[in-house]
Amino acid sequence: MIGLDGRRVAAVARKEIREYRRTPFIVGAMLVLPFVFLINPAIVIFLLSAAIKPAVVAREVGSTFLVLLIVPAVIPASIAAYSVVGERDQGTLEPLLTTPVRRGEILIGKALAPLIPSVGIAYLLFALVVILAHFFAKNPAVAPTLSDGSHILAQALFAPLLAVWSIGVGTAISARSSDVRVAQQLGTLASLPPLAVTALVSFQVVPLGVWTAVGFGLGLLVIDIAMWRVVAALFDRERLITGSRAVRTTRVGPGDSVGPGGVRRIRA
Amino acid sequence: MVSHLTKRFGERTAFEDVSFTVAHGEVFGFLGPNGAGKTTTVRTLGTLIGPTSGSAVVAGIPLSEANGGEIRQLISIMPENPGLYLRLTVQENLELFADLYGVRHPGDRIGATLGTVGLAARAGDLCGRLSKGLRQRVGLARALLSDPVVMFLDEPTSGLDPVASREVHDLIASLRQRGVTVFLTTHRLEEAERLCDRVAILNTRLLAVGRPEQLRTQLFRSSLVVETAAPLPTPEAVFTPEMGVDTWTLDGDATYVLTVADPRMAAPNVTRALVAAGADVMSIAVSRHSLEDVYLELVDEDPEARP
Numbered sequence: 001m002i003g004l005d006g007r008r009v010a011a012v013a014r015k016e017i018r019e020y021r022r023t024p025f026i027v028g029a030m031l032v033l034p035f036v037f038l039i040n041p042a043i044v045i046f047l048l049s050a051a052i053k054p055a056v057v058a059r060e061v062g063s064t065f066l067v068l069l070i071v072p073a074v075i076p077a078s079i080a081a082y083s084v085v086g087e088r089d090q091g092t093l094e095p096l097l098t099t100p101v102r103r104g105e106i107l108i109g110k111a112l113a114p115l116i117p118s119v120g121i122a123y124l125l126f127a128l129v130v131i132l133a134h135f136f137a138k139n140p141a142v143a144p145t146l147s148d149g150s151h152i153l154a155q156a157l158f159a160p161l162l163a164v165w166s167i168g169v170g171t172a173i174s175a176r177s178s179d180v181r182v183a184q185q186l187g188t189l190a191s192l193p194p195l196a197v198t199a200l201v202s203f204q205v206v207p208l209g210v211w212t213a214v215g216f217g218l219g220l221l222v223i224d225i226a227m228w229r230v231v232a233a234l235f236d237r238e239r240l241i242t243g244s245r246a247v248r249t250t251r252v253g254p255g256d257s258v259g260p261g262g263v264r265r266i267r268a
Numbered sequence: 269m270v271s272h273l274t275k276r277f278g279e280r281t282a283f284e285d286v287s288f289t290v291a292h293g294e295v296f297g298f299l300g301p302n303g304a305g306k307t308t309t310v311r312t313l314g315t316l317i318g319p320t321s322g323s324a325v326v327a328g329i330p331l332s333e334a335n336g337g338e339i340r341q342l343i344s345i346m347p348e349n350p351g352l353y354l355r356l357t358v359q360e361n362l363e364l365f366a367d368l369y370g371v372r373h374p375g376d377r378i379g380a381t382l383g384t385v386g387l388a389a390r391a392g393d394l395c396g397r398l399s400k401g402l403r404q405r406v407g408l409a410r411a412l413l414s415d416p417v418v419m420f421l422d423e424p425t426s427g428l429d430p431v432a433s434r435e436v437h438d439l440i441a442s443l444r445q446r447g448v449t450v451f452l453t454t455h456r457l458e459e460a461e462r463l464c465d466r467v468a469i470l471n472t473r474l475l476a477v478g479r480p481e482q483l484r485t486q487l488f489r490s491s492l493v494v495e496t497a498a499p500l501p502t503p504e505a506v507f508t509p510e511m512g513v514d515t516w517t518l519d520g521d522a523t524y525v526l527t528v529a530d531p532r533m534a535a536p537n538v539t540r541a542l543v544a545a546g547a548d549v550m551s552i553a554v555s556r557h558s559l560e561d562v563y564l565e566l567v568d569e570d571p572e573a574r575p
Contacts, residue, residue, distance in 0.1 A: 095365075098340060098344070
């Protein structure tokens with residue numbers, strides 16, 4: 001975006017990350033939830049016997065792949081859903097909005113803070129699963145299927161795009177919500193629909209290849225852009241402070257204002 | 269300069285047809301009952317919300333959505349609730365705002381503002397562990413960070429003990445000396461009287477604007493309070509128009525409240541007349557109306573204030 005000040009964006013992101021670090025719930029959710037999600041499918045693919053056919057292996061790997069993508073979709077959603085309504089709740093939103101910071105700078109700063117750790121965790125988990133599969137999977141087809149180029153490309157593209165959607169929808173809900181808990185629940189729910197797109201690939205409804213990954217990635221990019229346009233429109237100073245947008249009806253020129261030394265009884 | 273500014277939320281009018289001018293370096297008090305529109309006025313002038321109609325010039329820049337960023341760079345607003353990030357330290361809170369305002373040499377500036385509010389030793393403390401008074405001071409430090417031309421202070425001494433309030437008063441006085449224009453919203457009338465060059469009294473509409481002394485003179489006639497040792501047998505013979513007394517009333521057994529045009533002329537005349545009448549004079553004093561009297565007079569007679 002044009003006219004954005006990197007120092008302000010970094011300041012907002014740094015503030016958010018500092019707050020996360022001192023909130024045990026957020027740190028705990030980021031560290032524990034991904035592993036909880038992953039335990040069952042990982043065990044299933046690692047225990048697939050060597051006799052199982054490659055087609056079955058591909059299906060099971062596909063479901064693990066989907067679970068890996070839930071992580072960047074779900075984790076940032078509840079954090080983003082807290083980002084605006086939480087500030088309003090603790091009274092910090094108004095001081096923030098009284099500064100020269102632009103709407104885009106706040107939004108990007110607030111988005112970067114959950115995006116970087118969520119995508120980082122998603123990549124780390126994927127790498128971990130691939131490495132563990134190489135050493136511990138009983139079926140020799142599991143590791144090559146997981147580390148196939150199209151899988152890596154899909155993971156590389158889908159994880160950030162799902163996270164960007166999830167943060168956008170969470171921020172949009174947060175900007176319009178007056179209750180932190182409702183915002184977080186709705187944010188988590190609203191982060192899930194794009195997973196349906198990736199599920200088509202995971203469950204091999206659409207065979208995964210490089211061009212499929214790129215095509216689906218572009219599709220996600222388009223809906224991400226549309227979502228962030230909505231978020232930007234919702235992130236209006238007046239709406240955030242009062243809950244409604246300004247309607248300016250007339251503009252009157254300077255009139256009979258009172259000078260510094262004068263006294264005027266406006267109404268008897 | 270504010271001219272015919274109005275803000276409505278649907279059918280509800282927050283404030284209407286508000287006009288006044290604040291001079292550079294002036295401490296301007298903004299008074300009014302709850303729901304009078306004071307905070308909404310501050311938010312409007314601070315570019316947080318747009319006016320429904322009217323115009324204003326803030327820090328020399330016309331108030332408009334397009335000029336919002338430029339105006340916000342020159343002003344600072346301290347809301348009644350300082351709104352600090354409680355999980356961040358004092359230093360971290362100020363670092364954020366120094367970056368948002370683009371403050372040069374933020375470390376030095378933060379140190380200087382913390383010194384100004386007497387919190388240099390608390391920079392590393394989490395804001396959540398500070399008392400309300402200290403949080404208010406951090407809020408003030410934050411408002412000072414960008415070296416603003418205009419400061420909007422919304423109830424800056426709310427919840428502070430008398431010592432902390434006095435420190436804030438001293439700070440506001442020092443801002444005036446530095447040429448900062450201060451727009452002070454307060455419920456504390458003695459605070460406004462002590463600190464403000466001029467005050468405006470708002471109750472959705474602006475009821476009055478002027479120096480506290482001028483408002484007193486305009487609203488109330490001067491009066492003398494005379495106390496004698498015993499009731500006067502014929503007070504009407506003493507408190508006469510020739511003595512400079514317009515009207516008089518008995519307030520208690522032997523206390524008389526005299527309405528006079530000029531207390532400097534009437535007081536010696538009345539004293540001589542009382543002595544001539546053989547009265548034992550206990551005291552004669554000029555009655556001085558407070559800003560609170562002015563406020564109550566204006567707000568009470570305002571139909572908007574009546575239930």
